[in-house]
Amino acid sequence: MTRELLWVSLPDQRPRRELYYMSLMGDTHVTALARDEPVGDLTWVPSTYRRPIKRFIEAGALAWVNELRDQDPAEFDWVASLELCSLVTGQASRWRRRGTGRKPLQAVVTWENLARQPIYKVPPYRQALESCRDAELLLCMVDAARDHLLENRFDDAVIRVVKPGVDTAIFTPASAPVERPVVAFVSPLAENKGIDRILEAMALVRRQVPEAELVVAGRGPLEPLVRAAADDPASGVTLVGGLDAAGVADLLRGAAVFTTAPRPTWKWEEQFGLAYVEAQACGLPVVTTRCGSNHEALAPGNDLLDVEGADQVEALAAQLVAWLTDPARRAEQGALNRAWVTEHHDLRTQCRRMGDAFSEMERLHGVRS
Known part of the structure; x- marks a missing residue:
């Protein structure tokens, strides 16, 4: 059975990163809300953002995606996004509770390594962070992200660390030693x-x-x-x-x-x-x-x-x-x-390990068993 995953992108999200990893997990169909067409075998929903100011980039963007309201939570097994403090993550937390049908599980991917991240103290970002307390999976890209989560009193039972990968078929050594300095x-x-x-x-x-x-x-x-x-x-x-x-x-x-x-x-x-x-x-x-x-x-x-x-x-x-x-x-x-x-750090191997983390949480919650 194919996992249906809704990815809610940040307005400035970089290509070939977290969304791309999700699309390579195996047995997963990703629907992506994103401003720009993403790389990967997935369904793209062109999206716009309500963005009062452009003060921070990436997770610190003060922005909400408009098209999330048009998606039916009952059609997805998971909703996922990048970073706990991003406002689209707070959006996803609220959205998945909407309606009376099946509610998707929530995953948040995080690289954050500052336990005392200053923007956690700013009300809208703090609210987004607190909305993740009942997420079923917190997927850390580095060991330091897990440490930061534990210091912020998140449950270790939902934390998994899978390091990112690179495409070792694209990034290969030169055929002969490089002599030029x-x-x-x-x-x-x-x-x-x-x-x-x-x-x-x-x-x-x-x-x-x-x-x-x-x-x-x-x-x-x-x-x-x-x-x-x-x-x-x-x-x-x-x-x-x-x-x-x-x-x-x-x-x-x-x-x-x-x-x-x-x-x-x-x-x-x-x-x-x-x-x-x-x-x-x-x-x-x-x-x-x-x-x-x-x-x-x-x-x-x-x-x-x-x-x-x-x-x-x-x-x-x-x-x-x-x-x-x-x-x-x-x-x-x-x-x-x-x-x-x-x-x-082989890309395919690490994406498969990410998929294993999703499968483990699905078994614990009786989803797609």
């Missing part, structure tokens, strides 16, 4: 992702490895900073903009090392970092700064720097130089990284 940065061009620190570090790297290059993929508020560097022929910086999955994989296969340098904000710390896993699947070593729970995305042997303050840029540069000048070590770590991703 190319460093790849694939991430939003924003202060919290640290592109400014990477640009500074690369200037130091080029003092020791003059032919070193930095290829930057992404868009964001610091794009003018990166573009200015790319316009200087002496910088070794190339900006390629936003890329799809195949484009990112091609970029990574042409690089020798992957790097970012995240820093926390008042309401965010790095939760995981799928770009790390994609880079490791392509056989690249990773150099990054410790932030939040990004250690969960790294295989042993990569560089997770604890240096803070004025010495951080120098530390990043030193580790990048170490990898760029040691091809044998790069090859050894690259092979270890690829094997680790294949074992722990």
Whole structure:
């Protein structure tokens, strides 16, 4: 019997993430309420949002989806959404109780790793959080998300942790070792992702490895900073903009090392970092700064720097130089990284495990047995 799942998207939700995972779980038909046409084998209901202000992105959006009211709860086994504090999650909690027929179970997917997330104190987000108290499944993408739930007094019996996966058929190593000293940065061009620190570090790297290059993929508020560097022929910086999955994989296969340098904000710390896993699947070593729970995305042997303050840029540069000048070590770590991703983060395997979490809760509640 096919599981019928209604996914309620955030207005700014990223493609090939949580909704895509749900569509790959197996024995599941997903109906997705979303503004933009999503990727995956699913039914798309084009949706609009009531959004008084656009202050936060992703889960912090002050937005409600209009088309949820047109859906009949009795037609679905599950309703699912992203993050406990998102207002669409609060909507889904209320919607599933509507009417007198069968009521779907509720699942909430969460990456949140801050137990004391500040926006939990803001009334509408706090109300959404409290509406999840009787959800049947809280699906955590990182171990730190489970810890955050427990600290907020959620029942461990409904919590399951399944780490995200990447498509290991798309993200594959280069057919031959990369000899050019190319460093790849694939991430939003924003202060919290640290592109400014990477640009500074690369200037130091080029003092020791003059032919070193930095290829930057992404868009964001610091794009003018990166573009200015790319316009200087002496910088070794190339900006390629936003890329799809195949484009990112091609970029990574042409690089020798992957790097970012995240820093926390008042309401965010790095939760995981799928770009790390994609880079490791392509056989690249990773150099990054410790932030939040990004250690969960790294295989042993990569560089997770604890240096803070004025010495951080120098530390990043030193580790990048170490990898760029040691091809044998790069090859050894690259092979270890690829094997680790294949074992722990293969997309199809992880989506099947997510489906197992749904099935377990269905058995407990006598649904689809």
